[in-house]
Amino acid sequence: MRPSLSRRFGRSAVTLTLFSTVAFLIAPIVLTVVASFAASWTGVLPSGFVTFENWRAVLGLADTIGSQRSMGWDPLFSLPLGGETLSVLVPAELAFSIGLALGGVLINLVVGVPIAYAVARYEFPGREWVNAVSVLPLVPGVILGVAFLRAYPDLSATSFGLIVGYSLLKAPFMVMAVQSEFESMPLRQLEESARSLGASWPRTFLTVIVPNARSGIVSGAIICWALAAAEFNFSYIVWAKGTQPLALFLQRHISNSSFTKAAAAVSMFFFIIVAVTLLLQRVGRRGFDTRGS
């Protein structure tokens, strides 16, 4: 009897699907990083290596104009040093996005950790619904952007508006990360031991439960931070003027700049994500390992 088709080819076909998809996903990323160090890309492959001109332009170290304008450098803080002032300059768009995303993460911590605990620890009517509402994104960024413009016309384009919007959009990721951590913990025993030793319930939650879930909370915070820093759709709708969030800066370069310069802008973003992924792995997760949409 001849071996079946799936016994002969099944495994190779499945493995081939995996490797070709990985190639499709990763090849353009590698090429982009390579091209960011090239002078031009007109033939089959980029040429004119190695130049840092694209990076200098994107990071605002070389003179640029118009829509290809690179990042501005703003003083982050100034130190008075013996009569002179030492200003620490940072790339404006980058620092702006980092700050906005951090603000979003702070709100996510306050709203995400408690609700994840409620769902993981307690049984109550409507628990399934609370879970679904907290782990499914309510609306996409575009819709939320329109809603913010209607409801808070003066506030929506401010940093505060962006932070609140980011926090609602990214909250599901925090809830999922923290919830999976809670589910691996003996919550009932922890809570009851602490209570029997005389700790009040709020104190138990804040000083026993939360510190024990630290790795889930940290990885949730990192994921939310990265996703908020990259949020384009919401920012595109509500942003009006001033320093651009990073994603808008990227879009401006992708739409207007030369290919190699756009590659440098996108590569800068890749490096941020790689740094975040490495951080996540140190916290004990494999890449962006939280499920969700």
Next chain:
Amino acid sequence: MSDRHAENSPLSTLRALAARVVGAVETVANPVTEREREYRRIVALCAPFSVLLLVAGLYPLSEVVRISVSTAQYRSVGFSLDAYATLFGDPYYRRVAFDSLWLTTGTTLVSVGLAVPIAHALEKYDLPGEDLLVTLVSFPISLPGIVAAFMILVLFGNNGVVTAVAAALTGSRPTDLAFAVSVPGLFVAFVYSMVPRATLILRGTYAEVDSAAEEAAQALGATPFETFRYVTLPQIRPGITGALILTFRTGLAIFGTLVVIQTLVVWTLQLSRELGVGYDVQVAGAMATVYFAFTFLFTVLGLRYTSAEVGI
């Protein structure tokens, strides 16, 4: 009308509901039993999220619904369904809805179709460098749509690598072969964003599959395909349904990709255009309302009438 109907009238249902709400509030404010104290804790734990949801989500959405039925531009007054009449009557908007739905459906099927073998290989086979492969497949999840679009330009654009290689091989001009800025290019860009998410969901499903049953099937002489078809697939079906629902939602929400590759006007892109000069705020509100109602109903029905697993 019979008495039974009267009892179920909206007003008395509302009154009963109000009584229950008041009772619940009293319980939460003055808990007596341990069970009531537990309810108070649950309410306290859910409160911060509820406040954010209300202030940043539900109130803004209600304002969108208000403007969509407003009779005046920029102010919510009166009541008119003109915007909805435009939305459902104008063939242009029907076309936009149709384009969004087929593009998202097609890319969802392709993405989940690819994600099943990928998750299978990652979870079932002993591959060298598996951790690295998982990291690489997950990496694009964190990339916004504009970057996904750029990736497609890198591969299939006028200067794209695949384009250049194909042009060199066939001797035709690159501009004739480049398809990044076309509907197929947009399709591929959607798949680029959606495959990693679908894979992530299905890997979670695969992690819970009972491998003893599969080994038994193999030992009894089932081919790998038969094992997959009759042993593995029934176990992962809820995960596949969940992945279809979530990936479809992801696909409908895509916007940044369309800003870069503007070849097909889908719902989100048209919505952003309505906000531009000379466009209609009411129609924008109506589009947002319809979008929200559609995804909400679709998710609720999907979760209610299938055994789909969503989240953890």
